[in-house]
Amino acid sequence: MMDKVMAVPPAPATLEQLRRVHSASLIEQIRYVSGAGGGLLDYGDTYATAASYELARLAVGGCCTAVDCIMTGQADNGMALVRPPGHHAEAHRVSGFCLFNNIAVAARHAQVVHGVKRVLIFDFDVHHGNGTQDIFYDDDTVLFVSMHLFAPYFYPGAGALNEAGSSRGRGFTLNVPLPPGVGDWGYNRILDEVVFPKVMAFQPELVLISVGFDAHWQDPLANAGLSLTGYAQITRSLIRLVEEACNGRILFILEGGYHHQVLIAGVHNVLYALLGRDEIQDTLGPTPYAEADITRLLDKLKRQHLPN
Ligand SMILES: [Zn+2]
Numbered sequence: 001m002m003d004k005v006m007a008v009p010p011a012p013a014t015l016e017q018l019r020r021v022h023s024a025s026l027i028e029q030i031r032y033v034s035g036a037g038g039g040l041l042d043y044g045d046t047y048a049t050a051a052s053y054e055l056a057r058l059a060v061g062g063c064c065t066a067v068d069c070i071m072t073g074q075a076d077n078g079m080a081l082v083r084p085p086g087h088h089a090e091a092h093r094v095s096g097f098c099l100f101n102n103i104a105v106a107a108r109h110a111q112v113v114h115g116v117k118r119v120l121i122f123d124f125d126v127h128h129g130n131g132t133q134d135i136f137y138d139d140d141t142v143l144f145v146s147m148h149l150f151a152p153y154f155y156p157g158a159g160a161l162n163e164a165g166s167s168r169g170r171g172f173t174l175n176v177p178l179p180p181g182v183g184d185w186g187y188n189r190i191l192d193e194v195v196f197p198k199v200m201a202f203q204p205e206l207v208l209i210s211v212g213f214d215a216h217w218q219d220p221l222a223n224a225g226l227s228l229t230g231y232a233q234i235t236r237s238l239i240r241l242v243e244e245a246c247n248g249r250i251l252f253i254l255e256g257g258y259h260h261q262v263l264i265a266g267v268h269n270v271l272y273a274l275l276g277r278d279e280i281q282d283t284l285g286p287t288p289y290a291e292a293d294i295t296r297l298l299d300k301l302k303r304q305h306l307p308n
Contacts, residue, residue, distance in 0.1 A: 001268070004275055008069060010062030010082070012054065013105060017064060020108040021101055021135055023092045030056065030099050041094045048099065056084055056099040063106035063253055070249050071114040071206070077239070077274050079252040080106075081267065087129035087210045087255050088156060095131060096156060103208050103253050104135045107142055110206050117141060120204035122195070123148070124187075124234065125212025125255040126222040128159030128175070132210065138169040143202045145195055147187065149215070149224050150177030161300060174198055174305055176297075180223045183291035184230030187215075190294065191234065194301045196241055207242045207250045211235075213257030213266040217287035221258050225291060228262065228282035232269045239273055250274075 018027050033039050034053035041048055059082035069075035086103055088096030103121055110116040120143045121136070123129035128148040136142040148159050165173040176190055213231070215224035226234075235252075242250040252270050257263040265281040272279050 001271060001275075005271065006069075006075060008062070008065055010058045010065055012057035013060035013064060013100070017105055017109060018057070018060065018100060020112065021091060021104045022089075026092055026094065030094070041099070044095070046094045046097055046099070052084070052099060058082075059084060059086065060100045060102050060105045063102045063251070064109040066251050067106050067110045067114070067206070070251055071110060071116070077248055077250045079254070079267070079270055079274060081254050083254075085212070085255040086253070087123055087125060087132050088127070089131040090134040096127065097256075098131060101131045101135060103210050104132050106251070106253065107136075107208055111141065116205045118143070118202060118204050120145070120199055120202060120207045121210065122199075122207065122238065123210035123255075124215065125210050126215040126219065126224045127155055127212065127256060129210055130156045130158040133158065133163065133173055136169065137165055137173060138167040140168045140172050143172050143174070143199065143204065145174040145176070145198070147176040147178060147190065147195075149180060149222055151180055154222070161304065164304065171305075176301065178224065178294070178297070179292045181225040181287070181289055181292045182294055183217075183225035183287050184227055184233065186291055186294045187226060187230060188233060188237070190298060190301070191237055193298060194305060196237075198305055199241065200245060203245065205246050205249070207238070207246060209238060209250065209252045210255045211252045211270065212255035213259070213263050216257075216259060216262040216266070217289070218262060218284055219257070219259050221256075225287045225289065227286045228265050228269060228284060229280055229286070231266055232273060232280040232282070235270050235273045
């Protein structure tokens with residue numbers, strides 16, 4: 001597969017790039033703790049090692065370089081295979097294994113350097129992208145859509161239906177809080193009936209995807225019920241949508257995923273789809289559990305986000 005893919009080495013993000021999203025104090029905290037050999041960055045599970053500051057800057061820089069390749073036509077589309085992940089990192093606060101918000105900095109980079117006016121960020125990691133939401137909550141130039149598991153005690157506890165943006169950004173945050181076990185059919189129905197009409201009305205010029213593979217039914221941290229085939233269907237629908245909406249300019253950015261076999265096959269499947277190939281790797285099959293009914297959630301989503 002690598003013969004067909006252009007591998008782009010990442011350059012570390014500059015302070016200027018990071019400052020478009022993050023406060024100076026957050027950047028300094030990560031640099032300082034990392035420089036001192038590492039340690040916990042919050043009261044939870046987010047830590048730095050001696051290498052983390054450099055690695056986190058490379059992760060952000062890699063996403064910005066991928067945006068450059070797509071916006072200048074050197075690449076048709078892309079996938080940024082970066083660690084650490086980013087979607088929980090807020091403007092002033094690290095969170096949930098995330099130091100800098102890779103996708104948020106990439107979106108701002110596209111706007112500032114390439115003059116992109118409207119960016120769609122679609123997040124279907126099983127956890128809510130609270131950091132990305134925080135950064136763009138009052139912004140009408142970035143439509144943030146998150147599909148995530150929303151259940152008592154499930155991390156990070158944000159992403160309710162009524163969190164829909166503020167001031168100028170009202171209506172530019174779309175949260176789809178899912179009950180456990182929605183599965184392939186439910187995800188695809190919500191995409192077709194709510195998310196895609198909303199996206200087409202927004203007319204994005206660039207689409208960035210937070211893809212986490214922890215919504216798979218075998219993931220040890222969650223129980224969202226997606227299969228690898230379901231992931232591949234969502235990926236293909238997104239690529240088709242983006243071909244219609246903005247010349248196929250789409251960049252997938254890796255977030256979570258805690259079952260190694262799923263993560264490996266899932267990444268392969270995104271690359272197959274981006275290359276226009278038909279094959280799908282799925283040795284684990286569909287969820288053996290009954291899929292949750294989402295009819296009422298769909299009605300509420302339509303009432304709130306698709307008036308008329
Ligand atoms: Zn996650």
